[in-house]
Amino acid sequence: xxxxxxxxxxxxxxxxxxYWFDVVGDGSFIHGGKFGVVExxxxxxxxxxxxxxxxxxxxxxxRVALDxxxxxxxxxx
Numbered sequence: 001x002x003x004x005x006x007x008x009x010x011x012x013x014x015x016x017x018x019y020w021f022d023v024v025g026d027g028s029f030i031h032g033g034k035f036g037v038v039e040x041x042x043x044x045x046x047x048x049x050x051x052x053x054x055x056x057x058x059x060x061x062x063r064v065a066l067d068x069x070x071x072x073x074x075x076x077x
Contacts, residue, residue: 001025001032001065005074009036016040018050019070023062035062037070 003021010017018036025032034048045053045066053059 001061003035003065003069005069006034008074008077014041016042017075018046019074021066021069023065035066037066039070039075 002024004024006020006022008017008019017039019039020034020036023032023035035053036046036048036050038044038046042052045059045063047053053062
């Protein structure tokens with residue numbers, strides 16, 4: 001799996017930032033998609049609609065693909 005950074009959304013009211021990534025799957029059972037890494041309030045990983053990925057059968061694989069994906073450069077931009 002490969003994660004490519006796309007953009008970031010900041011919500012100053014909730015003190016939350018979401019870094020959006022396009023995650024490309026391996027072509028077998030995980031096809032990838034758009035996922036966000038949330039920092040601040042409700043930190044975690046969300047799907048393209050902003051819902052937490054807990055309960056998704058492939059949540060561990062997505063977490064591994066996005067582990068360490070957010071860099072200081074992204075945070076400062």
